[in-house]
Amino acid sequence: MTMALEALLIEDSKTQAAQIKDTLESVGLRVRVAYDGPEGLREAIENPPALVILDVKLPTMDGFQVCRRLKRNPSTQDIPIIMLTEKADPKATMSGLRAGADDYIPKDIFAAEHLMETLRELGIL
Numbered sequence: 001m002t003m004a005l006e007a008l009l010i011e012d013s014k015t016q017a018a019q020i021k022d023t024l025e026s027v028g029l030r031v032r033v034a035y036d037g038p039e040g041l042r043e044a045i046e047n048p049p050a051l052v053i054l055d056v057k058l059p060t061m062d063g064f065q066v067c068r069r070l071k072r073n074p075s076t077q078d079i080p081i082i083m084l085t086e087k088a089d090p091k092a093t094m095s096g097l098r099a100g101a102d103d104y105i106p107k108d109i110f111a112a113e114h115l116m117e118t119l120r121e122l123g124i125l
Contacts, residue, residue: 004028004029004030005029005030005050005051006031006050007029007049007050007051007052007053008031008033008034008043008049009021009024009031009033009052009053010034010037010053010063010066011035012036012055012057012058013055014035016107017035020053020115021033023116024053027116027119029051032047032049036058036060037058037059037060037063037066041061041066041070044076044079045073045075045076048075049079050079050080051080051081051082051119051122051124052070052076052079052080052082053081053082053084053115054066054067054081054082054083054085054101055084055085056086056087056092056096057086063085063096064095064099067096067101071099071100080122080124081102082101082103082104082115082118082119083101083103083104083105084111085105085106085107086107088106102118103118
């Protein structure tokens with residue numbers, strides 16, 4: 001039996017975290033959740049996941065800062081990061097991609113579908 005790949009979800013909304021976790025677990029990923037940026041960074045560095053799914057609007061440190069720090073750290077720089085966020089304007093999208101995100105997905109009715117497609121493209125599914 002193969003080990004399930006592990007995703008780290010950094011999302012401050014417990015409700016949304018639960019929904020996203022269910023979606024990811026439904027396709028066989030194991031999911032750890034961090035509820036703010038510093039906790040997410042610590043989790044990613046101490047126990048690097050196969051994938052990070054990151055909200056932009058987080059308390060204390062926003063998702064762009066978390067993304068840049070993960071991409072600058074040699075132990076986490078190669079982990080794919082998908083930003084999944086309500087901040088869907090083009091400027092925010094560009095900021096996310098410039099920070100190093102592999103994809104930037106607006107939380108809309110297509111988010112789950114878009115997320116699955118990105119996971120397939122990244123070779124995670």
